[in-house]
Amino acid sequence: LSVSILTAQKWQGGARGGRPAVCEVSGIVVDSISGKPIEYASVSVLQKDGDIETGGVTGSDGKFQIGEIEPGKYSIKIEFMGYESQTLSDIELSFRGTIKKDVGEIKLSLVLLEMEAVNVVDDRPVFEFETDKMIYNTSDDIISDSGTAEDVLNKVPMVTVDQDGEVALRGNSNVKILVNGRPNRTGAGQNDVDNIPASLIDKVEVITSPSAKYDPDGMAGIINIVMKKGKYEGLNGSIRVNGKNNNYGDMGDMNGFTAYGNYKTEKWNFYTSYNLNNRVRNTFGHRDVEVRYFDIEGTPQDTVPLYSFLFNNESDRFGQSIKLGSDYSINENLILTGEVNYKVHLRQGIKNQDNLRDADILTLEKDGDDNYDVEGYFEIEKTFDNPDREFNFSTNYDFAVDDEIEILPLIGDSTILNENMNGLDIDVSYKHPLNQDTKIEFGYDGRLNNNTETMDFQLTDSNNNTFLGVNNFRYKRDIHSFFIEYNQKLSESFSIKPSVRYEYIRKNIKFKSDIMEEADTESIPLYAEILNSLQDSVYIDNYTTLYPDLHFTYNINEKQSIQFGLSKRANRPGSGGHGPGTRQIRPYPRDVYSQNFLFLGNPFLKPEYSTQYEVSFKSPIPMGFAYANLYYHQLENVIEWYNDNRYENSNVLTFKNADSGENMGVEFFFM
Template identity: 30%
Template sequence: MKKLFPLLLILALQPIFSQTPQGERGRGNGQGPRDATPIKITGKVLDKENDIPLEYATLVLQSVENPDQISGGITDLDGNFNVEAKPGKYNISIEYISYKTYRLPNQTLTASTDLGTIRLALDVAQLDAVEVVGEKTTVEVRLDKKIYNIGKDLTNSGATITDALNNVPSVDVDVEGAISLRGNENVRILINGKPSALAGFGSTDALTQLPADAIEKVEVITSPSARYDAEGTAGILNIILKKEKTLGFNGSVNTTIGYPVNSGITVNANLRTDKFNIFNTTGYSYRDAPGNAFFDNTYTSGSFDRIIEDREYNRMRKGFNTNLGLEYFITEESSITGSVFYRTSDSEDSTENTNQRFIDSAISSETFRTEDETEDDENYQFSLNYVNNLDDDGQKLTVDLQYSKGEETKFSIIEENNTVPNQNLLVLENVYEIESENEYLVQADYVLPMGDSQFEVGYRGTFEEDVTDYRLDSLNQSTNQFDINENLTNMFTYTENVNALYTQYGNKFGKFSFLLGLRLENTQLKGQLDSEFDTTELEEQLGVDVDVNFDKNYLGLFPTLNFILEIAENENISLGYNRRINRPRGWFVNPFPSRSSRTNIFQGNPDLNPAFSNAFDLGYLKRWDKLTLTSSIYYQRETDSFERVQEETGQTTTDGIEIIRSIPINLSTNDRIGLEAGMMYNPTKWLRLNSSFNFFQFSTEGMFNGIDYGANNTSWFARFSSKVSLPSKIDWQTNAFYRGPSQNAQTESKGIFSLNLAFSKDILDDNGTISMNVSDLLNSRKRRSFTETEFFTSESEFQWRRRQITLGFVYRFNQPKERNRNGRGNGPGEGGEEEIEG
């Protein structure tokens, strides 16, 4: 029945959509009698710089004899148009938002005509004749997204994907690597349009181990269309990776070395013929990330009035990743692409914590705690993609299959000793944690052009199982043997199954474009516990009546509406609306406490329900010869929003310290309103300036365990980038970022400023480039915050990674510096790949 549904839907809607366009074409062109035999005008529209298809580009046919009579059509997913018209004389133009219009005046059309391939150029500041696409950063505006071509960002040399995202407007990455969009951390991360093992199955940790120079562009999708998964109340970040499409064998080698230790090598290789395309990216990295933290805590109860913690972190990361794919062109109209991705990493983290306890301003005792953790990750992914252009009219069928598996093994040794007034062992613990994830994805998408409009329907299913096996052994000093802590040892299985049907319809009338979509999603969330833990005691700890073994089912409709009005050729206004969902991840609902220390634990909440949001976005874009301005006002209302709160557990350690628990809860509402603006200014050939600003205000309200966690917050962040081309082929880039103060229900955070510098020089006949990058030049990227509750206060400072200096060298073989990045087909890493995401 599920297979028949898309076909039945198309057949049912076909008469409705097909009546009006045909009638309008018969009356609207003003050429000849109404019963004249129509002719067909066909062609293809591509981006001139990247050769990627431009969907929803407009063919305009204006009658020369009667200029008020205008007809035409729009392009499909592959950039093809196929429009009927009466024979006559026309002024022909091809228009696309943010691109220069292509014109063919006074064309006499007496028979069906193929206009061939038409390449449109971005309407940006004029560049020197020898300048190439890969050198600049540009923005493209689509009906449902903004596309930022990263260009040759010098600060990406030796950096990770996470570092590169911090240079994208609307995006912020905090000192711990958490990614947020417009200040909201519930953002969906996709790689080439799909969930991927590269992104760590929802976690962003893997992005800190992959090189930034693998990125070709980033799509910021704040008003996602119906083909995208409804997950992520903030929106979607779709990372498109590079893949060379030039005929023959070509590629590049990129090496880096830095201090603190930051070394790596990445090799890209591509072999392309007229019948197939083989591509591979392989990389190895070794990074050291020293950091530090300081906490000054005061208590209203317990054995101590004040506790000061001074922490030193040292994190070693070794990682290997490879991606091998084959794209085979079955016919001129169809292709199949298979790829295998494998990633393994080995991490060793060491944390030293000096802890001073005070009673009445005098030191009562001092302890020294060490935590040594090893972590081994292994992920692999198999993908199969089939594309078939069913006919010359633009019908298209895409099928996508994907299987991903990941396993993460952690082992930690935690030892804490008294140093003042006596030296003795307090605790020695061994923590074992194994997390296994399996995910299946099935996707089918069908596109049907209908005259001037386009209809799309599809199905997407994701089936994910996450198993966490957690065990804690504590040393029994009386027996000198390790005992299993049954209260903290458990196995938790979390299952998330999502089935979705979606449809969308797009059209354009004159200067008005729209895209309407509707998505039906069924979400099943299941949790199962295997443990000796007393569930009655667990419910008492949680403070709510919950079922630790649960099976929840949600059925929801998620509409999307996107509109664009072209005020002028280089100016437009956009309006978007969408409904989204935030599903809790496995560790958010796992009720067994896991500890970052003896005194701080995190406990999931099985009673946590998905959050839903309704978001509106009003945007404005204006282009001048040398200046591009983008801006928008947005509003989002989220119900049952997640909030992590801290509270007393009523328990103390053996030496009398209050144990504090963090737990996620569903608050009642979260209202967010904001304003953002971006500017790209190229006043001369040797200077480029980019800046962006985002201001937002949000308020939350809700109660938990009798405490009001409502809060109001106003914050902002801004970034500025300048790139100067110096003599002797030397480039100099400066990136500055500032995030203003913020707060939630319990914590106030101070502003953060960071500054990056980078230099590069082309050598070896422009086949090679050497670079130097200084990240966080002032060593100021630190999170400083103050937390206050009824039972304690905490003033803290945290630095994830100290200032980093990196030297890099890239060598390109059989590959021009400008990189003809895209061509035929829709293999992984191309702009076409994101179109299959549902």
């Protein structure tokens, strides 16, 4: 911050030669381009030798009037900061000629300074509010520069992260998490973000009522984590080391290392990062299930305790990732971007079920040493002289191998899981201004997933009866979407943005179970009973969906506004075919060694839909900013858990579609 203080002075000339000082000079000083008057410009009346005779400054109207000047020949010099000075010569004042001289309008020109380079770094507010999103600028919040993305998200209003790392928006964990606008693939599931170092995050965008241009998956909305990308000339970089200590581990167990750098020239921008992270996770709790029977009149009869256990899960997690990317500017309006990401995430842990009525269960879990995830990204961004016109094409391919072994150390049984995941994303969009106040955008999104899973299981009972087999599961889903969005500013205060999306979805689910060695279902009742009841099957489903959307904004004044949003969101069962969401559609349980409590998927689940109405108000308040939001959601085909009563003396949870539901709430926060 620089402050310039101009002091207005007026010099009184003395009577050097004894002649009376009765002459006067006047005029007006203006900007040569705008013609606006310049206040506080310095006006000096100079003698022949350059000494100052007298002087003054201009008023708010740019005018000056300097009197008490002796007759003679003078020069007048006009100066003002940031402008080129101007000198008027041969100004003659005399009794016989001109006593009062009006020099008229004097135009000053701005001075242009030539410099080698000027870097202007603008500080952003920590929180920003736009028409359809809230932005948390984590790179401008020094207390959010350590830890992982979980620590960052816990600082974002409306967002919570529980002890299991589950991210929720407005208390709903069905939220779509993106990284740089692309589906999150940084961890075991699409909502697993603890492998993202906080120091590499530039900002977090929260969109609770997305328009139809966005993928509708995620009932609660969208959280987009935007990573840092070098943008300054020359070589830049940073190195960070962090550690953590709590009741479950010390800095030797929980630590991280992050290195980041970029090199930018006139045409090229190269950027890279490397991240290493060690973490410890500990979860514990209990589960008690009882079955109560009632007669036809509703009178309680018997209460049968089904099972009760305490659980404690401990795991050590290791992750490392490397990113290499480059931007190439063919010209100032055409930029090509290429990026490669390689990630490794390994987990090793112990799961202990302390059954209060049966034998305890202790299992060891370990990820395969050869697990990896590689991702390639390519983008073409074409801009035009009109900033509202833009073309964008991007494609992203992801391949991952995820192997895991689960062991019962007291018995010697083991189960091996192998997953191969393939994902291809294609995005094309074009924005075009129809006039100064009207814009239109349309595009295509393609989401193509093809994932396979093999589970080689082994179960042995106390009588050494063994149950062996291999389960094969394939999930293939193709989504083709087309959208169009119209945005018009009807007045200085009111704007409207309707949009619509059309989707065609094709799903192909295959299941096959090969039993190598049969078992007595009396000795291994639950898992054997479930697999024996299943049949090899192929499930194919094709359907289309239309997603209408309407947003409008009314600006009460420059800083206060009201927004209304109407949108449709979806919860597609199975997510992308990997991670925790797959248990909704997988027709067999993955947790082989749980004696009484299992999750059984339902491949016939329909998508859950939510029609969402929102009204929000934002306004500055003394010492901060306030935001209020009222929302109401109408739900259709609600996906919910329910007990599958086909299996006696066991608690098998599966999924079904309910008819309808609703969700409503009010939010208010200030900062």
